[in-house]
Amino acid sequence: MSREKISVVSREKLGLASKLNVRWLGKVPYREALAIQNAMFSQSTSQHLLMLEHPHVFTYGPNADLEKNLKCEPHEVGAELVKVNRGGDITYHGPGQLVVYPILNLAPKHGVNGPADMQAYVHGVEQLVIDTLEQLDVKNVGRLVGYPGVWVDVHSVEPKKICAVGVRVSRGRTMHGFALNVATDLAFMRDHIVPCGIAEHGVTSLHELGFNVTVQQVADVVSVLAAKRFAHGEFDRHDVAWSAESTKPATASSSVQFSARKPEWLRPRVNHGPEVLATKKILRDLNLVTVCEEAGCPNLSECWADGTATMMVLGERCTRACGFCLIDTRKPLAPDTNEPSRVAQAVAKMNLEHAVLTMVARDDLADGGMSHVAECIRQIRNASPLTRVETLISDAKGTDALEVLFAERPDVLNHNIETVARLQREVRPSAGYARSLSVLARANAAGLVTKSGFMLGLGETKAEVEATLVDLASVGVQIVTIGQYLRPSSEHLPVARWADPQEFVEYAMFGESLGIKHVEASPLTRSSYHAKQAAESTTSQASGEPVVVRLAQVGSR
Numbered sequence: 001m002s003r004e005k006i007s008v009v010s011r012e013k014l015g016l017a018s019k020l021n022v023r024w025l026g027k028v029p030y031r032e033a034l035a036i037q038n039a040m041f042s043q044s045t046s047q048h049l050l051m052l053e054h055p056h057v058f059t060y061g062p063n064a065d066l067e068k069n070l071k072c073e074p075h076e077v078g079a080e081l082v083k084v085n086r087g088g089d090i091t092y093h094g095p096g097q098l099v100v101y102p103i104l105n106l107a108p109k110h111g112v113n114g115p116a117d118m119q120a121y122v123h124g125v126e127q128l129v130i131d132t133l134e135q136l137d138v139k140n141v142g143r144l145v146g147y148p149g150v151w152v153d154v155h156s157v158e159p160k161k162i163c164a165v166g167v168r169v170s171r172g173r174t175m176h177g178f179a180l181n182v183a184t185d186l187a188f189m190r191d192h193i194v195p196c197g198i199a200e201h202g203v204t205s206l207h208e209l210g211f212n213v214t215v216q217q218v219a220d221v222v223s224v225l226a227a228k229r230f231a232h233g234e235f236d237r238h239d240v241a242w243s244a245e246s247t248k249p250a251t252a253s254s255s256v257q258f259s260a261r262k263p264e265w266l267r268p269r270v271n272h273g274p275e276v277l278a279t280k281k282i283l284r285d286l287n288l289v290t291v292c293e294e295a296g297c298p299n300l301s302e303c304w305a306d307g308t309a310t311m312m313v314l315g316e317r318c319t320r321a322c323g324f325c326l327i328d329t330r331k332p333l334a335p336d337t338n339e340p341s342r343v344a345q346a347v348a349k350m351n352l353e354h355a356v357l358t359m360v361a362r363d364d365l366a367d368g369g370m371s372h373v374a375e376c377i378r379q380i381r382n383a384s385p386l387t388r389v390e391t392l393i394s395d396a397k398g399t400d401a402l403e404v405l406f407a408e409r410p411d412v413l414n415h416n417i418e419t420v421a422r423l424q425r426e427v428r429p430s431a432g433y434a435r436s437l438s439v440l441a442r443a444n445a446a447g448l449v450t451k452s453g454f455m456l457g458l459g460e461t462k463a464e465v466e467a468t469l470v471d472l473a474s475v476g477v478q479i480v481t482i483g484q485y486l487r488p489s490s491e492h493l494p495v496a497r498w499a500d501p502q503e504f505v506e507y508a509m510f511g512e513s514l515g516i517k518h519v520e521a522s523p524l525t526r527s528s529y530h531a532k533q534a535a536e537s538t539t540s541q542a543s544g545e546p547v548v549v550r551l552a553q554v555g556s557r
């Protein structure tokens with residue numbers, strides 16, 4: 001079945017621009033949430049409601065008076081201090097506080113063009129919080145004349161602020177939002193700052209008022225009311241796991257037996273011709289490792305013949321142990337400083353058109369290994385200026401070290417999200433859904449072509465897969481790979497099911513209808529499969545071209 005152009009599908013017809021994509025993202029560092037927001041705000045027309053908690057952080061707008069309103073050294077109380085492009089003075093975010101960021105499309109105030117009605121929107125956000133509190137049976141909540149946010153005991157002599165509201169609206173899109181104190185440690189607001197610069201009134205929380213509700217319970221109310229208020233009640237909610245219990249993927253009883261025979265589409269005939277053997281010799285002589293060989297990838301001969309190969313740098317020992325990955329988890333060795341030049345020699349000798357560098361996670365290194373990968377790019381560019389370089393990287397724990405790699409401008413920045421939000425904790429316990437989205441969002445903001453990938457067969461549902469594609473598209477990802485999870489050993493996570501080849505076709509169509517330039521999806525697809533073609537498709541398609549749906553090749557290799 002060959003690739004062909006079928007039809008043009010609009011996002012509106014798919015109703016994607018109106019539905020509210022509700023996501024509980026768990027605990028997310030402020031800067032990572034900001035990177036995701038910025039990408040969704042500028043890269044997408046989808047509507048999202050991001051709900052999360054932040055680790056301790058004080059944020060302030062450009063007009064904040066820190067002299068007057070910041071009463072501590074943030075690092076001394078275990079908090080970050082972050083300057084943000086929003087209205088308002090200094091405020092606090094931390095565990096036990098439900099933070100909600102609506103990324104919405106607002107209709108123009110008048111007619112079809114022109115600015116949105118900012119005031120009406122702020123009023124709407126405040127009303128959403130008031131309705132939520134009233135639904136939780138909190139009395140005397142409302143607005144306090146002359147003050148932003150939502151208050152309790154508004155008619156008493158001592159009204160208290162329970163929710164800060166700070167939004168940004170531009171070109172009819174919204175970002176930032178509100179922070180509702182559920183079980184917040186109020187000492188951070190009372191002892192360390194003058195919240196929002198308001199010294200004359202205090203703050204409170206639902207717990208202080210005697211409402212023993214969880215952040216999850218409040219999030220449940222907010223998501224339903226927000227969908228009613230901003231999306232005609234239409235929403236699609238997906239959460240990262242709230243607890244270990246709520247993430248159980250496939251169990252032995254509900255999964256494929258390890259010894260079970262794979263379906264025919266997962267048993268390709270692999271024949272390594274003379275050119276493959278010649279390439280293997282080059283790699284052995286240069287003491288280099290390819291994922292292609294390590295993982296016994298069925299696509300090896302096709303990729304190598306096509307001028308694409310994936311080299312593993314920074315060693316074969318990983319500081320993590322994802323449930324699907326056959327990797328050596330002994331203590332990693334120090335990076336080999338000669339490796340970049342050897343990689344460059346191999347790329348030149350193999351005359352690669354598209355070189356993929358992949359790495360294990362090196363959380364033992366201060367920069368997560370990013371400067372080593374950057375040096376590999378430099379050396380490849382010196383030795384083979386025409387070779388396109390793709391880097392498949394770890395998340396470097398979301399640190400600024402990522403910028404070191406971004407500055408070397410890999411032709412494709414690849415970072416796999418691996419599975420859907422709900423299964424992250426079980427499948428890749430040292431990584432995270434929001435962290436991966438933020439890595440991709442930051443790479444996109446740096447102007448790089450971004451790519452991600454995930455597996456089917458770990459227990460995900462169709463709705464969860466589509467939601468993951470919506471989120472990847474919303475942070476500007478241009479290339480996605482989707483393949484079947486294959487269990488490397490009986491020690492690893494069980495295969496929940498063999499996904500039918502037709503499913504991959506449908507996900508590719510869905511993904512490309514969202515504006516993702518290239519979705520490589522088939523049972524045997526791996527992160528670097530058809531990497532060269534995928535990269536080429538991002539340059540061929542001018543941005544904003546109508547969405548085109550393609551049929552991916554299925555079965556035959």
Ligand code: SF4
Nearest residue numbers: 318321322325360361
């Ligand atoms: S971080 Fe990467 S290499 Fe390490 S265990 Fe996870 S998937 Fe495997």
